[in-house]
Amino acid sequence: xxxxxxxGEINIIADGNKPNVFCRYSLFYDEDTSVVYIKLVMPYxxxxxxxxxxxxxxxxxxxxxxxxxxxxxxxxxxxxxxxAEFIVDSLTGLEYLKLEGYVLxxxxxxxxxxxxx
Numbered sequence: 001x002x003x004x005x006x007x008g009e010i011n012i013i014a015d016g017n018k019p020n021v022f023c024r025y026s027l028f029y030d031e032d033t034s035v036v037y038i039k040l041v042m043p044y045x046x047x048x049x050x051x052x053x054x055x056x057x058x059x060x061x062x063x064x065x066x067x068x069x070x071x072x073x074x075x076x077x078x079x080x081x082x083x084a085e086f087i088v089d090s091l092t093g094l095e096y097l098k099l100e101g102y103v104l105x106x107x108x109x110x111x112x113x114x115x116x117x
Contacts, residue, residue, distance in 0.1 A: 027056075028076055028084075030097075033108050034065040039099070051100050055107055063109050088116050 023042035029035065039053045056064035085098040086106075093115045097104045106114035 026076060028053075029066040030106060030114075031077055033106070033114060034067050035107050035109060036064040036066055051102060053097075053099055053102060053104050063107060063111060065109055093117075 023040045025041075026039045028037045028039060030037070036056045037053055038056050039051065042050045042052075044050060058064055083100045087096045087098055087103065088094070089096070095106050095114045095116045097106050108114055
């Protein structure tokens with residue numbers, strides 16, 4: 001569960017053979033569907049990094065939305081991110097988000113894939 005008291009850094013617990021990894025996180029929301037996403041950037045090696053972006057979920061399993069987020073001012077719009085680009089598959093109409101080289105599915109609040117109408 002997202003903890004409103006955590007500011008700017010999340011401690012990721014790794015498996016028993018690796019030290020804990022600290023990562024930076026950013027919270028985004030999709031202006032069209034209001035789905036909230038979390039982006040984790042975790043360092044590894046000398047200069048590498050992992051970037052993970054995924055939708056967030058409520059404790060009941062539904063997707064977290066900006067409409068039910070408790071701290072509206074902590075969220076950043078995806079459209080304001082310089083690295084965000086939206087891509088549409090012309091055959092299926094499915095819409096994707098490209099962020100820092102990663103192509104990610106976009107979702108509606110009911111969990112279905114976002115289709116551009």
